[in-house]
Amino acid sequence: MxxxxxxxxxxxxxxxxxxxxxxxxxxxxxxxxxxxxxxxxxxxxxxxxxxxxxxxxxxxxxxxxxxxxxxxxxxxxxxxxxxxxxxxxxxxxxxxxxxxxxxxxxxxxxxxxxxxxxxxxxxxxxxxFKQHLMEHVINSLSELEQFISDTGQGLEQHVEKGEYSALVGLLSHLLAVKSRQQTTDAMFEPIQQTIALLQDYGQELPDMVYKHLQVRPMNTRGLLSEQ
Known part of the structure; x- marks a missing residue:
């Protein structure tokens, strides 16, 4: 017991x-x-x-x-x-x-x-959150590059006398450039700030981003001056 x-x-x-x-x-x-x-x-x-x-x-x-x-x-x-x-x-x-x-x-x-x-x-x-910012930067610059390329080709077209459809196309490109000018001028500083923020967190952006930032503002101003 x-x-x-x-x-x-x-x-x-x-x-x-x-x-x-x-x-x-x-x-x-x-x-x-x-x-x-x-x-x-x-x-x-x-x-x-x-x-x-x-x-x-x-x-x-x-x-x-x-x-x-x-x-x-x-x-x-x-x-x-x-x-x-x-x-x-x-x-x-x-x-x-x-x-x-x-x-x-x-x-x-x-x-x-x-x-x-x-x-x-x-x-x-x-x-x-960082990926969204990175995609925003890349997409914005890529879209601008495409716009400059398409509009530049459109402005280079030679319009013969009486080719009204070609003239309308040329005028539409000129209008697109004019309407885009303010937006384009205003986009680069925010993009630079976004890139700086991403760099603060050690994010590496593709080389094409930096190339776009160096080249595209000049290309844009040149395109706008062709009006």
Missing amino acids: EDMAELQDMHALLMSRVQSVVTACCEYRSSLEQYAYLYVEDRREVLRLFLLHGHVLTDHERKMNTPGSIPESPPTLDCFREQVDRYEKLYEEIQALQTVYVFHGWLRVDSSSMKAALLNTVNKWSSM
């Missing part, structure tokens, strides 16, 4: 210690729930709403997001910087997390895989 009582006491002590460890592990798990949104939220949808409203919507805003309920306001470059900085800071925070935990001196938890997965996910969020 004494042996049985001793076994019962040992069993009770063991279960108490197991329960204490389980509680500690649950508390540790709860401390990581603050990062759950990194997996739960749809990055594409977050970016879509960010581009539409100029900020990342709160849970309350998303629930009430009906047409016209939240003003549309395209994000500024500072808005992008704020988001990238947010994830850069979050990356550093997670990087500083302890990797190995020992609970109550006997249960060892290695969270290195979880930590690596979290860091990788944070990188995806940060890269999403």
